[in-house]
Structures are given as C-alpha cells and as structure tokens.
Amino acid sequence: MDPSxxxxxxxxxxIAQVPAARRGDARMLVLDGDARHDRIARxxxxxxxxxxxxxxxxSRVVPARVAAVRVGDGRSFELLFTxxxxxxxxxxxxxxxxxxxxxLAPGDVLAVGDALQLRALPAAAAGRERGFEVVAGDxxxxxxxxGAAPLPPYIRRPSGPVADDxxxxxxxxxxxxxxxxxxxxxxxxxxxxxxxxxVVSIALHVGPGTFLPMDVPDVTxxxxxxxxxxxxxxxxxxxxxARRERRPIVAVGTxxxxxxxxxAKLCGAIEPGARSTELVVTPGFRFEVVTHLxxxxxxxxxxxxMLVCSFGGHARxxxxxxxxxxxxxxxxSYGDCMFLGAA
Numbered sequence: 009m010d011p012s013x014x015x016x017x018x019x020x021x022x023i024a025q026v027p028a029a030r031r032g033d034a035r036m037l038v039l040d041g042d043a044r045h046d047r048i049a050r051x052x053x054x055x056x057x058x059x060x061x062x063x064x065x066x067s068r069v070v071p072a073r074v075a076a077v078r079v080g081d082g083r084s085f086e087l088l089f090t091x092x093x094x095x096x097x098x099x100x101x102x103x104x105x106x107x108x109x110x111x112l113a114p115g116d117v118l119a120v121g122d123a124l125q126l127r128a129l130p131a132a133a134a135g136r137e138r139g140f141e142v143v144a145g146d147x148x149x150x151x152x153x154x155g156a157a158p159l160p161p162y163i164r165r166p167s168g169p170v171a172d173d174x175x176x177x178x179x180x181x182x183x184x185x186x187x188x189x190x191x192x193x194x195x196x197x198x199x200x201x202x203x204x205x206x207v208v209s210i211a212l213h214v215g216p217g218t219f220l221p222m223d224v225p226d227v228t229x230x231x232x233x234x235x236x237x238x239x240x241x242x243x244x245x246x247x248x249x250a251r252r253e254r255r256p257i258v259a260v261g262t263x264x265x266x267x268x269x270x271x272a273k274l275c276g277a278i279e280p281g282a283r284s285t286e287l288v289v290t291p292g293f294r295f296e297v298v299t300h301l302x303x304x305x306x307x308x309x310x311x312x313x314m315l316v317c318s319f320g321g322h323a324r325x326x327x328x329x330x331x332x333x334x335x336x337x338x339x340x341s342y343g344d345c346m347f348l349g350a351a
Contacts, residue, residue: 009291011222011309013116013232014317014327015116018308022336023162024343027176027195033198037332039320039348044331049196052302053204055347058185060256060300063247065191065263066201066209070148071155071174079125083111085118088158089147090216093186093237096147098201101129102140105216109136115145116322148185158188160341162307177341186213186236192341193261198220207248212267212285227290232311234284237267244280251278251297253320259301262315265289268297289315291322296325300349305332305339321351 018351028034032050036213040055047055071285072089087104096102097223102161107114122143131138132322179194181202191214217232224230239247259265270285271278278297288311301319306312327347337344 009227011224011227014222014227014310014313014326015308015320016333017328018339022343023339024340025163027167027342027345028338030118030198031180031196032198032201035179035337035344036196037328037335037337037344039324039328039346042324044328049197050201052197052201052347056205056258057256057300058096060206060258061246061250062205062207062258062260063264063268064179064181064182064194064207064260065214065267066179066183067191067210067211067213067263068189069178069190069214070185071157072149072151072188073158073169073332074120074151074155076120076126078112078238079117079119082140083113087120087190088216089151090149090188090233091111091186091213092188093213093236093259093265094148096142098142099325100142102126102142102147102208103137104140105135105136106138106260109138110140120145120150121154123153131186154334156177156218160246164281165341166211176244181209183209183214184211184238186211186217187320189214189218190238190341191261192300193345193349195342196302196345197260199216208243210237210239210243210247210264211266214263218312220311222311222314229289229312230272231289231312232286234264234286235266236282236284237270238282239271239278239280241280244278245324247297248278256295256299259298259304260302262303262312265295265298265301265319269293269295272296289318291318293318294348295319297351300347302345302347304341304345305329305343307335315335316346316348318349320348
C-alpha cells in the first residue's frame with residue numbers, strides 16, 4: 009500500500025503550538041460505532057467500557073535537546089540524544105541527532121557545559137544521526153542540567169521551548185526517564201480522571217523514529233527504529249488476566265498498543281521483562297490485546313496514523329479526521345484526542 013492512502017489535508021493553523029489551558033480541557037472526538045460525539049478529555053471515564061483495564065505509558069521525557077560546543081574552536085552544535093538512559097558514562101557509546109552534522113568530523117570532541125564531553129565516531133550512514141564515545145561526565149546528568157524539552161519539529165515558536173513545556177510535555181504519571189518524545193495521548197489525563205479508572209502502567213521509551221515520514225513506496229517497508237519497553241511482573245499479571253477474562257483493554261496512546269501487541273506477538277502472552285520493539289503496524293495486522301484506544305490526531309502519511317487506521321478501520325478513521333478538521337480540532341502533540349474501539 010502506498011503512503012498516500014494515509015494522507016489528509018490539514019490547515020497549518022490547526023497544528024497546536026501550546027497545550028490546552030488545563031489537561032482535561034482538550035477536546036475528545038468519540039467514535040461510537042459510526043456515530044461521532046464532540047466531548048472533552050475529562051469525560052473519558054464516561055466512555056470507557058465497564059470493567060475495562062486502562063494501560064498507560066509512564067515513560068518520562070528526558071530534556072534531551074542540548075547545546076554543545078566543539079573543543080578547540082568553540083563552534084556550536086545542537087544535539088538530540090535519541091536513547092538517553094542511565095549508565096551512559098565514560099567509555100560508553102551514545103547516539104544523537106546532530107545539527108549541523110556535516111560540520112562534525114570523527115574525533116571531534118564536543119562539550120555540554122561542564123557536565124559532558126563526547127568524542128564523535130565515524131558516521132555509520134548518511135544523515136544527522138551520529139555515534140559518540142562518552143569521554144567525561146554522564147549523558148542523563150548533562151540533559152537534566154543543560155537540556156531543553158525535545159519538542160517536535162512542527163511546534164514552531166520563535167523563542168523555542170518555554171518553562172511550562174517541562175511540565176506540560178510530560179504526563180502526570182511519568183516515572184522512569186527514557187523518552188525523547190511524549191506519549192501524547194496521556195498528556196490529557198488528570199489525577200481525578202485516573203482515579204476513576206482501573207489503571208496499570210508499562211513503559212515504552214519513545215525514540216525520534218515516531219516523527220519519521222513514510223518515505224517509502226510501500227508502507228510495509230517503513231521502519232521506526234528500536235525502542236525499549238519494560239513491563240513489570242505485577243503489570244504483566246494484571247494485563248494478561250484481563251485479557252484471559254476478555255475484559256476490555258484500553259490503550260492510552262499508540263506506544264501502549266505497540267508495546268502490548270509486540271509482547272503478545274513475541275511471547276504468545278503478556279509476559280514481564282525488558283525488551284525492544286521495532287513493530288510497525290500495517291493494514292491487516294491482527295490485534296490480540298487492545299480493544300479500545302485513546303490517541304491524539306497524528307501527522308499525514310505517518311506510521312502512527314497508519315496504526316490508528318489499522319485498528320479502527322481505514323475509512324472510518326479518515327472520515328473522523330476529516331470531521332475533526334472541519335470542526336476545528338487541534339492536531340498533533342499538544343492537540344486534541346480521539347477515543348475509539350477496534351473495527
């Protein structure tokens with residue numbers, strides 16, 4: 009299938025540049041069979057099926073975008089660490105997107121304040137992703153001290169990230185650090201909403217591959233890169249029990265869908281452990297775990313929109329997107345959301 013099958017027209021002014029005034033104020037388009045209802049995210053418990061288990065992604069976004077200077081001549085670079093995690097100290101290797109990548113030569117040493125020094129490795133392939141050896145300091149510590157929220161490229165503000173982004177580009181239940189993009193469906197959930205639901209947490213640490221366009225002749229060729237996922241034993245037990253009892257399982261976000269369906273496909277059940285996934289959901293995918301989905305409105309020709317179409321039905325979802333555009337919904341990371349059941 010050609011990526012154009014997942015295209016739609018969106019006026020630029022409907023790309024949200026800031027979040028709703030309060031998390032639960034975001035609009036929520038509910039797909040109830042063929043009917044559509046215009047609601048707000050705070051009303052989610054009214055639409056979640058009775059007895060449902062709600063699964064959230066509690067990965068914490070790392071302020072992984074940092075400014076660096078080259079030791080020797082002071083030239084400035086911008087780095088976006090693509091897989092920040094504990095333990096990236098001297099002698100270890102890490103990877104970052106670099107701007108301007110062409111100006112960086114193997115062996116160059118970059119400094120991030122006084123917190124980190126990195127030695128550039130030879131480029132493995134064309135593009136802005138580069139490998140580094142950590143010479144001194146720690147990657148996560150440098151991000152905490154000197155980093156900014158890694159806002160997506162479609163959030164274009166003259167001043168860049170602001171202080172509120174540190175809190176609003178983060179779910180209220182965020183825990184273990186590791187993501188470089190927010191699991192955005194969860195940005196709408198407030199403590200009182202969570203208290204009204206039966207919730208369990210897993211973690212999938214989101215990488216920058218979520219923003220990659222499907223620049224391929226066939227969607228089955230698209231790749232997003234490996235992302236780390238962790239399901240604790242207690243969480244796995246609850247999810248698998250709900251699955252066996254045929255209770256509804258609500259995924260908050262496409263990252264939860266990918267995590268649960270990856271593990272079920274690999275193990276035949278929801279089993280605990282730390283793994284990685286490169287799953288790209290394409291049309292015809294058989295969903296074995298998730299029955300309902302809360303999700304933001306995604307980019308045209310993206311793997312995320314393709315996942316939602318595969319889950320909810322291609323024509324049904326694209327018709328809902330057209331309706332959302334016509335109703336003035338706000339799109340992408342800081343935008344509104346949609347709740348739907350499987351086709």
